[in-house]
Amino acid sequence: MRPRLHFTAHSGWINDPHGITYRDGAYHVFYQYVPGSTSWAPNCHWGHATGPDLLSLAEGPVAIAPGDGDDGIWTGSLVQDGDDVRIFYTATSMPDFGIGRIRVAIPEADDWNSWQKGATVAEAPAGLDIIAYRDPFLVKEDDEWRMFVGAGLRDGTATALSYVSDDLDNWTYDGIALQRSTTETDQVWMGALWECPQIFHLGGRAVMVSSVWDDDVLHYAGYALGTYADGQFTADTWGRLTYGESYYAPSLFLDAAEQPCLSFWMRGIADIEEGWASAHSVPHRLRLEGDTLIAEPHPDVAAHRSGPVADGRTDGLGADIVWRAGDGSVAISSGGEETAQIIRTGGSASIVIGGREWSVPVRGGIRVVLDGPVLELSSDAGLFGAAISPAGDGFDIATDSAEVTVYSLV
Known part of the structure; x- marks a missing residue:
């Protein structure tokens, strides 16, 4: 079973979204792609998809493939400086693919379907005992460019290592922008490596958002809040953004309204018999409330609604459930079989799927997005994602709360 609104490749394995760019009325999404496989392998490619929104993407040809000295084309970012468009990606080589190097590519045509590889512009700096090095993220700072690279x-x-350049060609290592030991657990544990560390400003604060990695285990997305200047990030708050085992690899981008957003890789969504594995989340728009980073489903999700549904029965396997406030329960079934149950009590929600149960923090209203085999739950306290197995061709949603409204998603 394939979701309709969550991006999946026609076949093969996908993971991290990256380089998401809105241009000329369309979104371009690049992503980690392993063709011909339903499991990860180090020979990643950069896939490419386009669409009017991130819920209506069409898969295109591979943008960058291994070769020319690269055994793998790992995560990176895309920048535009006037007419100058470049991808900065992690080039990896066997056998030590954990320590990559940063290489550039330029588009061969205006459709961005194929890219010509260029020079290596950065490598792991001497003097640091580095065991992992990857995932460049670039931002413009006044008259120069700043690049952050995750390193363990x-x-x-x-x-998060820092580099600076005034021309995108020549880069100078500028020290460690932000660091934290895996032994520190105050507020939240942030692991031994930040994959895809991204530093930006929101609501007058500096924000670093990343994936939390430790000893080859992929955990969740976390963040830091604080101040940033001249390549140095001083954190005063640490937080956790996602829960469950699905969300990973948050990718920052600006939407059509130039608002900061995240898209995630969702693990565990797959149809092995059909030959594809993994999906991308719906996009989430970001805001700050005090010392909390909040990600909420992008307005494009609501644009795909029909309804509301008076009897709780959706037309097809897509639903957007809006739970405005209060304790209670929502039971989701399909084809006469229970699909999921959500029970809210105070500041926590119990989520039961297929005999497994998770407890996640919630605050304020709750949104639940259902799309075939995908469930995403969001509140001001964070995000939860998981795979589900609907047995029918629609959802039946029952609740004991008057504060719940159900829409179909089309």
């Missing part, structure tokens, strides 16, 4: 040190310190 042998002593268990997660870092």
